[in-house]
Amino acid sequence: xxxxxGHHHGPATGxxxxxxxxxxxxxxxxxxxxxxxxxxxxxxxxxxxxMELVEPGLQVVQPEFFNQMTTMHxxxxxxxxxxxxxxxxxxxxxxxxxxxPDMALPRLxxxxxxxxxxxxxxxxxxxxxxxxxxxxxxxxxxxLSTTYAPPSVTFFIFAIHLAGVSSIxxxxxxxxxIMNMRAPTxxxxxxxxxxxxxxxxxxxxxxxxxxLAGTVTMMLTDIHFGTSFFDAGGGxxxxxxxxxxxxxxxxxxxxMILPAFGIISQIVPTFSRKPLFGYASMVYATxxxxxxxxxxxxxxxxxVGIPLVGELFFMYATMLISVPTGVxxxxxxxxxxxxxxxxxxxxxxxxxxxxxxxxxxxxxxxxAISPADFQYHDTYFVVAHFHYVLVPGAVxxxxxxxxxxxxxxxxxxxxxxxGKCHFWCSFVGLNLTFFPMHFVGLAGMPRRIPDYSIQFxxxxxxxxxxxxxxxxxxxxxxxxxxxxxxxxxxAEAVVWEGxxxxxxxxxxxxxxxTFETPPEVK
Amino acid sequence: MKNxxxxxxVPSQSAWPIVATFALFFMAxxxxxxxxxxxxxxxxxGVGLMAYIxxxxxxxxxxxxxxxxxxxxxxxxxxxxxxxxxxxEVMFFAAFFGALFYIRTLAMxxxxxxxxxxxxxxxxxxxxxxxxxxLNTPAATSSVPSGLPDPFHLPLxxxxxxxxxxxxxxxxxxxxxxxxxxxxxxxxxxxxVLGVAFLIVQGIEYYEAYxxxxxTLESGIYGSTFFMLTGFHGIHxxxxxxxxxxxxxxxxxxxxxxxKHFGFEASAWYWHFVDVxxxxxxxxxxxx
Ligand code: HEM
Ligand SMILES: [Cu+2]
Numbered sequence: 001x002x003x004x005x006g007h008h009h010g011p012a013t014g015x016x017x018x019x020x021x022x023x024x025x026x027x028x029x030x031x032x033x034x035x036x037x038x039x040x041x042x043x044x045x046x047x048x049x050x051m052e053l054v055e056p057g058l059q060v061v062q063p064e065f066f067n068q069m070t071t072m073h074x075x076x077x078x079x080x081x082x083x084x085x086x087x088x089x090x091x092x093x094x095x096x097x098x099x100x101p102d103m104a105l106p107r108l109x110x111x112x113x114x115x116x117x118x119x120x121x122x123x124x125x126x127x128x129x130x131x132x133x134x135x136x137x138x139x140x141x142x143x144l145s146t147t148y149a150p151p152s153v154t155f156f157i158f159a160i161h162l163a164g165v166s167s168i169x170x171x172x173x174x175x176x177x178i179m180n181m182r183a184p185t186x187x188x189x190x191x192x193x194x195x196x197x198x199x200x201x202x203x204x205x206x207x208x209x210x211x212l213a214g215t216v217t218m219m220l221t222d223i224h225f226g227t228s229f230f231d232a233g234g235g236x237x238x239x240x241x242x243x244x245x246x247x248x249x250x251x252x253x254x255x256m257i258l259p260a261f262g263i264i265s266q267i268v269p270t271f272s273r274k275p276l277f278g279y280a281s282m283v284y285a286t287x288x289x290x291x292x293x294x295x296x297x298x299x300x301x302x303x304v305g306i307p308l309v310g311e312l313f314f315m316y317a318t319m320l321i322s323v324p325t326g327v328x329x330x331x332x333x334x335x336x337x338x339x340x341x342x343x344x345x346x347x348x349x350x351x352x353x354x355x356x357x358x359x360x361x362x363x364x365x366x367x368a369i370s371p372a373d374f375q376y377h378d379t380y381f382v383v384a385h386f387h388y389v390l391v392p393g394a395v396x397x398x399x400x401x402x403x404x405x406x407x408x409x410x411x412x413x414x415x416x417x418x419g420k421c422h423f424w425c426s427f428v429g430l431n432l433t434f435f436p437m438h439f440v441g442l443a444g445m446p447r448r449i450p451d452y453s454i455q456f457x458x459x460x461x462x463x464x465x466x467x468x469x470x471x472x473x474x475x476x477x478x479x480x481x482x483x484x485x486x487x488x489x490x491a492e493a494v495v496w497e498g499x500x501x502x503x504x505x506x507x508x509x510x511x512x513x514t515f516e517t518p519p520e521v522k
Numbered sequence: 523m524k525n526x527x528x529x530x531x532v533p534s535q536s537a538w539p540i541v542a543t544f545a546l547f548f549m550a551x552x553x554x555x556x557x558x559x560x561x562x563x564x565x566x567x568g569v570g571l572m573a574y575i576x577x578x579x580x581x582x583x584x585x586x587x588x589x590x591x592x593x594x595x596x597x598x599x600x601x602x603x604x605x606x607x608x609x610x611e612v613m614f615f616a617a618f619f620g621a622l623f624y625i626r627t628l629a630m631x632x633x634x635x636x637x638x639x640x641x642x643x644x645x646x647x648x649x650x651x652x653x654x655x656x657l658n659t660p661a662a663t664s665s666v667p668s669g670l671p672d673p674f675h676l677p678l679x680x681x682x683x684x685x686x687x688x689x690x691x692x693x694x695x696x697x698x699x700x701x702x703x704x705x706x707x708x709x710x711x712x713x714x715v716l717g718v719a720f721l722i723v724q725g726i727e728y729y730e731a732y733x734x735x736x737x738t739l740e741s742g743i744y745g746s747t748f749f750m751l752t753g754f755h756g757i758h759x760x761x762x763x764x765x766x767x768x769x770x771x772x773x774x775x776x777x778x779x780x781x782k783h784f785g786f787e788a789s790a791w792y793w794h795f796v797d798v799x800x801x802x803x804x805x806x807x808x809x810x
Binding site: 017021022101104105106107110114118151154155159161162165171173175206208209210211213215217218225226228229232233234235237239240243247 | 617620625743744
């Protein structure tokens with residue numbers, strides 16, 4: 001079943017190129033396109049939410065459907081948009097950055113990717129099932145997701161299984177590639193930071209995705225086979241669900257931010273024309289963030305009724321994480337300090353990342369103060385917090401990476417003017433959307449409710465307008481990508497003046513096969 | 523090492539992976555259809571297709587390995603891949619062990635009125651007396667088991683069986699390294715027999731639990747943790763036995779050499795992992 005084409009040839013022609021491919025660049029592109037598609041599907045759900053919240057009262061959708069939208073929006077953005085985008089970037093860039101001919105396990109790589117369209121087809125198909133799609137929030141707390149769930153929850157569970165298998169195998173592939181395929185002279189401490197952060201991310205994935213799989217399996221048997229894991233009447237405990245979920249869930253949020261840290265650490269030095277400040281401390285900071293991330297999960301559960309020692313432990317452990325995070329922000333700023341900076345689109349996104357992610361980090365610190373969290377929990381303040389770390393955090397870093405490496409992928413420069421338009425529209429749109437959420441949250445507006453009290457009306461209108469601005473500005477990005485693939489000013493091998501690293505040693509566009517013999521690393 | 527970097531084999535195209543994604547999708551969606559609508563068709567098709575793919579895909583890999591396409595570096599990729607895969611399996615079991623420990627050390631005492639003397643006990647089930655093993659559930663809706671499996675009867679037998687199988691497998695491995703094929707095959711066969719015997723004993727145990735003790739999946743949290751932990755372990759032993767069988771067949775066909783036999787080693791790692799999980803089960807599910 002394997003074709004006889006020797007591996008020094010270019011890509012196969014026709015659809016089989018994509019279906020049967022083992023090439024990391026093809027697979028990387030597919031991941032990226034898939035994630036962009038999911039970004040728009042999840043995004044339109046967000047716009048349904050914002051449409052409903054334009055003014056108090058119920059206008060556009062039924063409350064039941066509103067709940068399905070918040071749930072599906074969260075699930076699709078986390079598992080369908082952000083994670084696959086990072087995996088796509090890893091596929092494209094890790095082999096290029098370490099001087100490897102491809103990913104270590106190429107067929108497994110194809111398998112990991114093609115599971116995703118199936119998983120999300122399955123998840124989306126719940127929208128048309130009897131009883132509707134999952135409506136219990138992306139955190140799917142029991143018993144809402146067990147005793148009171150719609151029948152489609154079975155399909156939701158299996159979709160999570162598929163996406164989980166994809167993530168685990170993808171992560172194993174990344175780890176093996178990095179451990180085993182580096183050019184002979186590239187020691188660990190010479191690896192670019194994007195590679196480092198992905199190595200640690202992949203470790204987190206392999207450690208926590210199986211826990212998620214076990215958790216949804218317990219849900220499945222609770223629902224259909226009479227077990228009582230999350231049912232206190234049978235001696236189980238719904239709070240157990242939350243412990244299991246957040247043992248996965250907190251490392252999961254770092255899975256969505258560590259590769260972003262890596263990207264920013266590549267881009268900031270390039271456009272500051274200075275080497276990264278504190279490379280080693282970046283590596284240690286990332287590692288300690290990853291390790292600590294296993295010890296803080298119950299900061300999501302301060303109000304659930306955990307013992308006082310638990311409140312204290314998880315409060316201090318959470319605050320401890322901001323130390324290595326602060327180290328990173330300091331290093332990026334120190335890298336820019338006295339650099340000869342220029343502000344091309346990737347750099348704009350990167351700088352916005354540093355500023356806005358830090359705002360999200362600060363609101364996180366506020367939430368980490370357990371007594372204060374009793375007030376903030378389950379309000380829009382939490383929504384503001386995690387959107388500040390995820391949108392100008394994770395999503396902006398992905399955009400920055402796309403602009404930064406697009407010339408290497410396509411061989412053409414993107415349209416700088418359109419890129420800047422995209423950036424500024426997104427920047428304004430997202431701040432309009434999410435900044436007011438801090439205020440309504442502190443004033444007590446609960447999250448995940450389709451209606452609200454009239455004193456929140458003005459801020460919500462601003463949020464909705466900002467949301468639409470942000471959503472539609474993403475179409476500019478599509479335009480940029482299409483134009484760049486079609487043509488444009490030819491890119492040189494070293495696209496950016498200050499860029500360093502192996503990926504710039506190959507021509508632009510990167511040939512189908514690169515580094516079949518390993519390069520020399522200085 | 524430098525030399526090994528020069529020919530990393532990257533298969534140019536392969537249809538196996540995408541067909542495998544179809545199979546897994548059929549299994550997942552088919553599982554949903556079976557559970558929600560009682561239709562087993564798609565699931566069956568998925569399992570069938572998956573079995574075929576396992577056969578085809580692995581045959582292909584074996585063939586490539588025979589054709590000498592794999593370098594030392596490639597071998598190392600397989601090793602690392604397998605090791606991290608086993609780590610992910612460890613974490614899967616950790617979720618269930620975690621659930622067990624949480625229930626025993628936190629949830630049950632709270633239902634009993636401990637903790638910060640919250641109102642859980644008074645408000646929910648004031649008459650509930652929780653002690654492990656928990657047979658009378660708080661809501662008392664499930665049937666009460668009349669007894670529990672005796673750890674020092676069938677489970678002890680199973681412990682001995684699995685421990686022995688790890689030893690015999692190691693003997694087989696050493697024999698392979700010494701290029702003594704007959705001995706390898708003999709000890710491999712014994713390992714497989716021990717594995718199958720384990721499964722039979724577990725079958726008997728399950729039968730007794732259901733038929734005589736009234737201990738089922740539905741007997742509250744004890745039944746839940748008991749059957750899920752031992753059940754998932756049993757599935758892994760089944761899978762491990764199938765892998766051992768394949769390795770045995772390959773040994774009979776003359777595959778593997780004293781210095782190159784990663785397929786053999788991978789199966790052995792997997793088997794030892796299953797073994798260690800059982801030790802955890804024996805201690806924390808049955809004895810303590
Ligand atoms: C300085 C670092 C951070 C701290 C101290 C922190 C702290 C917290 C706390 C205490 C909560 C719980 C709030 C509540 O439900 O009452 C929370 C929620 C959340 N955080 Fe963070 N966080 C930090 C960084 C991040 C990052 C980097 C991400 C993701 C990229 C993230 C994503 C989330 C998400 C998604 C939630 C909400 C989950 C939900 O309930 O739906 N956080 N954070
Ligand atoms: Cu968290």
